[in-house]
Amino acid sequence: MTFIKSIEKAVDVLSCFTLENPLLRVVEISHLTGLNQSTVSRILSTLAKKQCIEQIVPSGKYRLGIKFHQWSAVLRHKTNLPDLARPVMEKLRDSCGEEVTLYGLDENRRICLEAVKSHFDLAKVTPVGKILPLHCGAAGKVLLAYLTPSERKKFISSKGLEKFTPETIVNPEELEMHLEKIRQDGYAVSQGEREKGAYSIVAPIFNQNKKIAASLSVSGPIFRLSETALKKNIEAVQHAANEISVLLSKSNLNHRQNS
Amino acid sequence: MTFIKSIEKAVDVLSCFTLENPLLRVVEISHLTGLNQSTVSRILSTLAKKQCIEQIVPSGKYRLGIKFHQWSAVLRHKTNLPDLARPVMEKLRDSCGEEVTLYGLDENRRICLEAVKSHFDLAKVTPVGKILPLHCGAAGKVLLAYLTPSERKKFISSKGLEKFTPETIVNPEELEMHLEKIRQDGYAVSQGEREKGAYSIVAPIFNQNKKIAASLSVSGPIFRLSETALKKNIEAVQHAANEISVLLSKSNLNHRQNS
DNA sequence: ATAATTATTGCACGATATGAAATAACCATT
């Protein structure tokens, strides 16, 4: 299989535009991607010509362009995972009170695809579109756990595992043991692995081919996690995740062939 | 200036994914873009590797992938035109009762960037993300009218002007006259040019450099357009469009330099 | 006004994207 390198580079350039960094200049992108400045400049010109990005005139910085409004609408429109999952997620939030989030795999990160806010004032709040690491936090570990061993190895060996908190697992073997445990249990619980004081309870969502499609998380401040809440929430998250898996299978089976 | 052709092709491929056609196969894209099947296949493989698209396994069709969730979130997040315009659009809708829509230029089409629903049960309803022609409907003609003559010429000469209804202008000279009139008036009114029985009243939105940024439209069924409603709505649309122009200028001036 | 950083362009080289044809995979029909 042969891939078109300049297209990969263009995607890498566009991937630099994030919630945290929605406005970028040529050099910044050059640093972030490791691409030559000339190359970045030419890629940006091309993307600007095609209206994928636009230049803000006083500053000269670039941001995503009108083309993405089209794609954004397409994404929101059809049977896609977030829309499918939202009602189930709201039910889950109502039963456990805490924030419910949905994560998908994005290169070797995870991205928050959907978030339903907690009823508490003091709570975990994750914006949709936020990109987070895979190796820490139960939602990341669940995504990792159900990859094929080769896919997983590619990630874990790719670069060092960054330490976010004292609880972050940075040892590959230790991480693999955790993942094995997750596969046995069918869920994951983490406490303060990425952000101090926060817990998550997470279960996997599978597509019709039993491949991992997303992870569903309930998360909040650790001090609200009683022994009974833990048990109840594990049960509830697993149930909700299964429900979404079923919806997803049905939805995908619908657009067979010429439909 | 030198553009990277394979990237342009990739964008063309992705542009095939629309509200009407969210699921596509290689041949379909090949026909839509005029690209060789091998090329399309390779572009799709590359985009799939980068998770810009994903293949639905039972059917083999492709759809937009998880990467677009990231970009979609970035788009929604920062000071972008639709979010800026929405409150003003809602006010306008409340004052005139009819659907209010916002259109931007997308290659040589227009795309609905934002829509606020009419209060009436029988009304015009335009989905966000819908792609429509430029040469018919007041919202398209306003976008055309304020392009530079060379930009405009590029579009009008590009290919024949499709006739949607008996009212559609298909003669380039006649169209130019209409556009001149629009520039003099500062607004446009159309009746049944694209869809029979529908009218639109549209005013231009400019950015801080006085370039056309979007067009703002009030539209509904012609039978509700009395002489007084027409006058009132023209006034209201122009006022709202100006308001949005001001907001847009302010917003763009904010992210100067290193902010 | 000057220096420093950043963006763009020309050029020549080497990588690489391309179409045509072949092969493989897939689907529909009987």
Place this chain on the structure above:
DNA sequence: AATGGTTATTTCATATCGTGCAATAATTAT
């Protein structure tokens, strides 16, 4: 299940095209 037809992918040779370097131009900072 088997066949024929459509669609997807891969191979291969060729010329195109994207690339980095260095120079220039444009911006920004001091």
